[in-house]
Amino acid sequence: MKHSKVFFSFLFLCIGYISFAQKAYVKGIILDDEKRPVSNVSITSSGNFSQSNADGFFEIEIPSNRKVSLIFTHVSLKMMSLAVSLKPNEVFIFNPVMNNSEEQMGEVFVSSGSKKRVQGITVIDAATIKKIPGANAGIENILKTLPGVNSNNELSSQYAVRGGNFDENLVYVNEIEVYRPFLIRSGQQEGLSFTNTDLVQNVDFSAGGFQSKFGDKLSSVLDITYRKPTEFGASLEASLLGGSVSVDAVSKNKKWSAVSGVRYRNNSLLVNSQDTQTNYTPTFVDFQTNINYDISEKWQMSFLGNISQNKYLYQPLTRETKFGTVDNPLTLNVYYEGHEIDEYNTYFGAFKTTYKIAPDFTLKFIGSLFHTQEQEHFNILAQYRLSSTNDEDNTENIDFTRGIGSQLTNARNDLDALIANAEVKGFKEWSDSQLEFGLKYTRESIRDRVVEWEMIDSAGFSVRPPIINLPADDQPYVPYTGVLLPYQNIRATNSNVINRFSGYTQWNQKTEIGSSQVWFNAGVRFQNWSVSGATVEGKNQTVFSPRAQFALKPDWDTDMIFRLSGGLYHQPPFYRELRDLNGVVNPDVKAQESVHIVLSNDYNFKIWNRPFKWVTEVYYKSLTDVNTYSIDNVRIRYTANNNAKAYAQGFDFRLNGEFVPGAESWVSFGYLKTEENYENKGFVARPTDQRLKFAMLFQDYMPNIPSIKLYLNLVYNTGLPGGSPSYSDPYLYQNRLNDYRRVDIGFAKVFIDSNTKISKANWLKNFKELSLGVEIFNLFNNQNAITNTWVRDVYSKNQYAIPNYMTSRVFNVKLNARL
Template sequence: MQLKKIFLLLVFSLLSVVAVAQKARIKGVILDEFQNPIENVGVAVGDAGTVTNSTGFFILEIPAGKKVTVVFSHVSFKNYKVSVTLKPNEDFEFNPVLNARVEEIGEVVVTGNSKKRIEGVTTIDPVVIRTIPGANAGIENIIKTLPGVYSNNELSTSYAVRGGNYDENLVYVNEIEVYRPFLIRSGQQEGLSFTNTDMVQNVDFSAGGFQSKYGDKLSSVLDITYRNPRKFGASLEASLLGGSLTVEGISKNQKWTNITGVRYRDNSLLVNSQETETNFRPTFFDVQTLLNFNASTKWQYSFLGNISQNRYNYEPLTRQTNFGTIDEPIALVVYYEGQEKDKYLTLFGAGKAVFEYNEKNKLKFFLSGYHTQEQEYYDILAQYRLGEVDANIGSETFGDVVYSRGIGSQLNHARNDLDALIVNAEVKGFHEVNKELQIEWGGKFTMEDIRDRLVEWEVIDSAGFSLPKPDLNYQNDQPYNAYVGPLAPYQNVRATNYTRINRLSGYAQMNYRGKIGAHDYWLNAGIRAHQWQVDADGVPKGDSQITFSPRVQFAFKPDWEKDILFRISGGLYHQPPFYRELRDYDGVVQTNVKAQQSFHLVLSNDYSFKMWQRPFKLVSEAYYKNITDVNTYTIDNVQIRYRANNEAEAYAYGFDARLNGEFVPGTESWFSFGYLKTEENQDGKGFIARPTDQRLKFGILFQDYMPNIPNLRLYLNLVYNTGLPGGSPSYADPYNYQMRLKDYRRADVGFSYVLKDEKIKSEKSWLKPFTDFSLGLEIFNLFNNQNAITNTWVRDVYTKSQYGVPNYMTTRVFNLKLIARL
């Protein structure tokens, strides 16, 4: 009996081994025609099946030794079938590309790429981002050409959207929120954008009316997804401004993927084109990596890491700025002593885990940390002459100051140090109830620990007569009468802040698709909640505060011949104060600053059509914002100084339009227009223009090639913005300085000679390893326009006059560029 059991056990084991041996595996990544991964694609062989995860990856066991048909299916794409015969235990990699399903609704064509269109999201092709020229090329360079987006500084990645400021924009990379440095006061110091363009797979941008799943900011969302490699690849970019190297690969068993990028940038070429002669070499360096691990069909893990270091060593020498009128030309001549040394070191790491219980239920877990150490040290003495310029052509002193109206000096000092640590823990859930209804939710805990020392002062004198701080209310009529008031710096800010903020936030939203007769509609409704409390040493602990933000989106597609979609979105949007918003003009943290609140309403029209037998789209949006508990501020270059007292109310309204399509066959270009008006009312004094009240905006992004020389490509990036309110002295009352800077006009053009890419093949042996190889020439500020970002204010003690002398940005600059990809 015992021998019989052993015999049966051996037979059973042998059969099991044979059964296992008759299995094989097919795996891969499924992409759409735009090379984006497709989630929830059904992969089936008979009754066995699986679905792709968020990266488009799948793995499925199939019978070995016989011919089987694998079916790939998705509601938004055409079914795809392939017949394979695999050997036992064979791993077969197959990466199909699915084409969008085309469904006829009368004469209207609806494609599978309609979800972002319904949400009012603008999608930007990464190829466009990499090719369009700009002094600070990258995603933000392209964002600035979109309607409703404004920026007057080509050296900064900061941008303002529909009346908001630089701090009101959300930025996500792989669903993880990223942060900007805190102490930046100049676009020249900012350096590299967090986002590495060569690692990007998908870019989505929303200028307002966004869903509850996005965080608590008032203006916009930039949602970036990094690429998940499918094979080994590398890219190199080098120019006179620096370079980058990106390497990507996948493990033999298809479970591990990695993409790593290294960037270096030197802005000397740009900043040395400005009026101030300097010994100046600002350098920026960073390393980013994205590591993915597909543990199983249910669990996927990833890690995103970044190390960035910016160094800004500035030693100004001389400057001459000519301004005034043709009849009365005036110049400011400045001689400098001293230097500025700034340094920013940031470390960022984020882990992400995705658990797919089944094709209809998914959980995501996030843990991230951001640590920044920032230093601003400077002592700069500026001795100036303000006078009349010799405008007589042919004169030996033509262009020189021949009569001085005023002579003075200004000494600026700072010893600012900041150390900030931000930790986030988050969970998100997605549940598909049926094909018409999906539920999303999430919860997040944030801990912020910030240590800040602020020491800044400024001393001003004119011809030896010291100018005291304006708010001392002492009469100063030197040199006619001696000044008898206290000696005090013109500006003096000193504060030491140790601040801790704990936050809890969460959201829940639903997506529903339905029909009204033959017409389609989509509804998204949700709510966010945010609770926080500020604890700062030396001041009373802040109150526990909480906000609720209901948001709704409704899209309607009528059953018409024309492909038109209408959208309406809105709700309450809150911005609980971040550290910068808690710090007042004196640098002291105010622990009970309220969240700014804005009621948004956005009406949109999306019209897709064909012109010249090529696809085009016209998107137009009208918007209105009513903002309360406004935390007013002033802008000095790109540094924002808040009053931290919620003393105002404001509004913004406007209209945006963008026409994009293939103006030249095979290339995407667009034309943008925006109109904006935004005003604020501080303490009932009356409405005045906000610092971001930029009335008109025109943007053009254009690509072209020469039919007779297809290797030669042209790229044009053109922006025109009307002048911003601003240029007033630091800490000034904006009600006393309602002036505007000159209009911002800039055109950057690039020429690229392509030796090899997807369209142009080459038989040259040295080009065979490359998939893309090109040489380029870029001309920044093609028409050499003088664009001012702020004013330098100088004072004449005799006439009691103050002169706003423009601080001009970069002039025309030439750059050479090499791009190579494997």
């Protein structure tokens, strides 16, 4: 296969990737024909040996990324064999049934991803997450290349799925729901997402039609598992954007294990590439740890902890933006005074214990506490000049000034939130079916103060607020004597407690229809909640959400699965959804409701004798009791009523496989249309109406120098509705931003990996992996805008939309090492 010479014209010796230890694990419980555990079964594979204990439990370590045979032998039972092929650090659960009448010879080849394939879950390789370049690298960076997942902001880790918004996505780490700060309004303020990719073992993602066990949100589920180390290890990553260190630790008796990591992030390199010149000193730091303790083979405990401190200090100085047409080039110059000081301190701790009552019955208890203290303080004066130029390349050659004005923005917003959870989950298994259930209590205590206002002056005149009905006047003949009002003015103080009870139960069944395999899943969720506070008292509300999945694998020569999934999905309002445009809490906001149907086809095949997969999904959502909202950068503001209905429909395609031997790549394409009807005014596009999406994630290497790697991340999204003037009515005016186009590329020189042979005398022998590379963000220097700034032209009496561009081309150098 030819490799593109164009890619390698950008080649530097660079940073690469850290892949985790090249080992995998098979474990489970061995039973006999009467479903009793079998002890003293010998399990051998590739020189490794294990034996089942009195409860029939076994665990064996095997090499990853290749086909391995396991042999099970017992003095009184017939031998059986199993063939598996697992990814690094993957754990495959296998519960064989041995008998004394039939020798199970030959290969029983097991695909470890078959269960998730049936459920419609996309599995993302943890090693790929580390390799792929992006301005905000991590799990979310990879998600944005998947069909149905959209984001037009490379500085943000937030994403929208199939017409939903950022608040409609569930995120779990080790089965524990995690949260993000409330007050963040700009992507460059976010810093670090919760998930530390250095600690990740498995990443599963569902874009819709997910099961009842996965919470009460409308759009998607991201389910992350941190690894449980089996030996000591350490990793280091350093780049111009920050760095991270992680450590794996295991006790001598193997009962204790821990994986911990520290991260630091500084976005100055990216922010300094924008139009606005600033003094920018951010500090984004966090520490995470996942500690495991095996009390016995039946009882395990773990603790997940996180401390995060994000300080955002921002002092804009000047801005120059060129726009307009060739015939009419315009320039906006802005001069700033003031600064912004934002701080987000979050503390998270979760305790989880798992107890195996019987080989086929497991109970779990999860308790977690999340505390966030946030402040958003700024006072910034922006004075602008809008000018016509007679030379688009020389902004100093000005024909005349079309408009002048100023904008004064002020905010003193503070929030303190404490969220506590207690949950019990159970899992009961039979030969071909399983029962899962859970019950959860959540208490949310939130104290919030909102004080923000904006004054706009245009050509010496204060601009009136657009939503205030003022009495008719007869200016300039009769002077206006009313008070001057700010263009925007929001003031509110809230102190609320939300109590929630939720639970689920679901049944999984595997059977056959004729010679075809069939999987059923049916379940129901419920949630009961009430909102109380010093000045408000909400009514008690309850919703039920039945859901189901059906999958069919015909007895064909081709490896194909058909799936139909969906049901009723509710999203009881979280705190931000209760707060209206004036900052006031409405305690009686209903849960948004969605009838969701997904029809999909999953086809595995081979090209060039290498594995490929083609996935097609068609979906439709019908939404009622919709709580409409507007999006400004990543800030969402709700109307806090349920006066709308909406729909979302579309289809997604994804082709993934080894376009290059040994490296997974994929191509995604999606179409989406989503509209809402507010108070029966008619259907208009929702803020997340992302019509077309194309993305590519590609991994390659030089054929003659395989240690030179290439990683490509390409995204194209059509323009979103947005950038309209503040408080504009979408039924009177709706604007679409330009298309979003971005290519990030990385080159790496891998000095050491699992295939490198190092002599004992070489000082590099202590490294398991070592790479150095360079990344180019926004390779083609596309100008992508996230919002618009609106200024007034005194000459023509028009308003101009000046795009607020995101980052331009940026170079980054990165070092990765693992001991």
